Amino acid sequence: MKLFKIFKNGIINDNPIFVQLIGMCSTLAVTTSVSNGLAMGLAVVAVLMGSNLVISLLRNSTPEKIRIPAFVIVIATFVTIVEMFMKAYAQPIYQALGIFLPLIVVNCIIFARAEAFAFKNGPVASLIDGLGMGLGYTLALVTLSTVREIFGAGSFFGIPLFGESFQPAGILVMPPGAFIVLGILIGIFNVARRKKATSEI
Amino acid sequence: MSIATILIATIFVNNYVFARFLGICPFLGVSNKMETATGMGVAVTFVVTLSSILTYFIQKGILDKLGLEYLQTIVFILVIAALVQFVELVIKKMSPTLYNALGVYLPLITTNCVVLGVAILNIQEGYNLIQTIFNAIGSSLGFTLALILASGVREKLELADVPEALKGFPIALITAGLMSIAFLGFNGLI
Amino acid sequence: MKETLKLGIILFVFTVVSAGVLAVSNNATKGKIAELEMAGSIGALQEIFGEDVKFQPLEENKQNQIIEANPSVVEIFEALNGDSVVGYAIKNISKGFGGDLLLMTGFNIDGTVSGMRVLEHSETPGLGARSEEPEFTNRFIGLSTADDITVEALSGATGTTNGVLAGVNSAREIFNSELSN
Numbered sequence: 001m002k003l004f005k006i007f008k009n010g011i012i013n014d015n016p017i018f019v020q021l022i023g024m025c026s027t028l029a030v031t032t033s034v035s036n037g038l039a040m041g042l043a044v045v046a047v048l049m050g051s052n053l054v055i056s057l058l059r060n061s062t063p064e065k066i067r068i069p070a071f072v073i074v075i076a077t078f079v080t081i082v083e084m085f086m087k088a089y090a091q092p093i094y095q096a097l098g099i100f101l102p103l104i105v106v107n108c109i110i111f112a113r114a115e116a117f118a119f120k121n122g123p124v125a126s127l128i129d130g131l132g133m134g135l136g137y138t139l140a141l142v143t144l145s146t147v148r149e150i151f152g153a154g155s156f157f158g159i160p161l162f163g164e165s166f167q168p169a170g171i172l173v174m175p176p177g178a179f180i181v182l183g184i185l186i187g188i189f190n191v192a193r194r195k196k197a198t199s200e201i
Numbered sequence: 202m203s204i205a206t207i208l209i210a211t212i213f214v215n216n217y218v219f220a221r222f223l224g225i226c227p228f229l230g231v232s233n234k235m236e237t238a239t240g241m242g243v244a245v246t247f248v249v250t251l252s253s254i255l256t257y258f259i260q261k262g263i264l265d266k267l268g269l270e271y272l273q274t275i276v277f278i279l280v281i282a283a284l285v286q287f288v289e290l291v292i293k294k295m296s297p298t299l300y301n302a303l304g305v306y307l308p309l310i311t312t313n314c315v316v317l318g319v320a321i322l323n324i325q326e327g328y329n330l331i332q333t334i335f336n337a338i339g340s341s342l343g344f345t346l347a348l349i350l351a352s353g354v355r356e357k358l359e360l361a362d363v364p365e366a367l368k369g370f371p372i373a374l375i376t377a378g379l380m381s382i383a384f385l386g387f388n389g390l391i
Numbered sequence: 392m393k394e395t396l397k398l399g400i401i402l403f404v405f406t407v408v409s410a411g412v413l414a415v416s417n418n419a420t421k422g423k424i425a426e427l428e429m430a431g432s433i434g435a436l437q438e439i440f441g442e443d444v445k446f447q448p449l450e451e452n453k454q455n456q457i458i459e460a461n462p463s464v465v466e467i468f469e470a471l472n473g474d475s476v477v478g479y480a481i482k483n484i485s486k487g488f489g490g491d492l493l494l495m496t497g498f499n500i501d502g503t504v505s506g507m508r509v510l511e512h513s514e515t516p517g518l519g520a521r522s523e524e525p526e527f528t529n530r531f532i533g534l535s536t537a538d539d540i541t542v543e544a545l546s547g548a549t550g551t552t553n554g555v556l557a558g559v560n561s562a563r564e565i566f567n568s569e570l571s572n
Binding site: 062074087088153173 | 397406413416417
């Protein structure tokens with residue numbers, strides 16, 4: 001499989017959030033602002049690339065029967081490393097992401113890629129797959145948080161966009177807003193995919 | 202915090218699905234039929250409570266005593282994975298029908314954010330053992346409640362006329378959003 | 392049996408390697424993390440009391456005694472101008488809307504609040520997170536410790552405001568009972 005195709009797969013055709021519909025918990029929770037969404041996305045890219053690489057390198061030395069606990073150990077190790085370095089060098093983001101940083105361990109995306117790709121493919125391909133999926137995830141997060149931040153808080157990346165008199169739709173930065181905006185975004189993505197499919201026939 | 206406060210907080214005010222965004226994947230995957238929703242809820246309650254107790258002792262007895270707090274994430278998830286395997290074996294032996302009904306959802310409880318989330322939150326909030334147990338029970342009851350409520354609505358939605366693009370996940374998410382608004386109303390309770 | 396043993400050993404190796412990697416990571420980062428916490432405290436203290444004031448932790452026995460009676464307290468500082476104590480600062484934890492709040496409240500010995508800073512929080516950006524801003528923290532300056540402290544709430548963030556007030560008043564009570572003589 002050509003590397004570019006693998007990369008593109010993760011971002012569009014098989015986008016973890018919009019197409020595969022996995023990794024939802026953190027998507028909904030951290031997208032209250034674009035900076036948080038971006039930070040979480042990049043953290044997941046780091047963990048995905050690291051775990052995919054290591055699991056791929058060890059795929060021949062890992063017996064199938066214990067591959068699940070092995071995945072868990074590798075993924076949890078990378079998550080903990082990312083946690084530590086964020087706490088030391090990016091404190092405000094570490095606090096903003098809160099409990100969802102350690103929860104990256106149970107983010108289905110990482111597990112799914114380990115099982116479906118890294119365990120069966122070479123290290124370079126796995127690295128690219130991790131990068132593509134991670135960036136696809138980041139793209140989804142940034143899209144969702146852009147909508148929520150602009151219309152829910154009247155700012156983008158912390159920079160206020162509108163004047164004093166703008167009354168943002170506060171509900172968007174609260175839990176219900178997350179569910180509803182994500183539902184609508186997936187719906188839009190579905191329409192776009194359907195249009196593309198019919199136009200290719 | 203008193204037990205009653207913890208229970209009300211976890212089931213209603215800070216409902217783990219509608220307010221804390223934990224357990225979304227199984228929530229979306231299992232909440233379309235009320236039977237599977239209830240079954241999943243019960244299994245999760247069992248796993249969450251047991252793992253909360255286990256991880257509490259491991260944290261206080263081993264990690265804290267040896268200054269190994271940074272191993273929390275990895276130790277907790279390994280304990281949970283082992284526990285779920287164990288629960289699977291027990292259910293398989295004791296009730297093959299239940300085992301078949303839950304199917305692939307049982308091992309998936311390992312990656313259910315609620316389990317790891319509750320375990321970590323127990324430590325972060327500084328609960329003692331009793332509070333930990335009730336936090337575990339309350340959170341899983343809240344999760345079960347969310348599942349059952351959602352499945353009730355989704356079963357009806359199957360028969361309704363939903364636009365093509367919104368069928369399945371999108372409408373489930375929007376439904377969850379509306380229910381989340383309702384749960385926001387509990388905010389002033391405690 | 393032999394196979395189970397082999398599988399067990401492989402997993403054990405994985406675990407040991409991972410624990411080793413994590414220990415190395417921990418060592419690499421814990422110095423920086425401790426540094427940041429200290430800098431955060433000192434920075435907040437200077438903002439609250441002004442540049443000319445020096446700080447030192449409260450005498451160890453007294454501090455431990457207060458912390459034991461009030462577990463939400465993390466640290467207590469004395470503010471000194473030259474050799475005389477001009478105030479105290481209490482760092483404590485309170486419950487916010489999205490998680491714990493780490494607060495630093497400064498008190499002058501004349502019984503007024505010298506300032507308040509939110510050091511750590513997990514509040515909603517644009518709402519509760521604005522408790523960090525001077526527009527909110529300035530509302531605390533000069534208030535008397537004789538009565539319960541209240542300020543105008545952050546719009547759209549009563550949960551966060553109440554959390555801050557709870558923490559500040561808890562600090563106020565400790566100041567009144569333990570430190571203001």
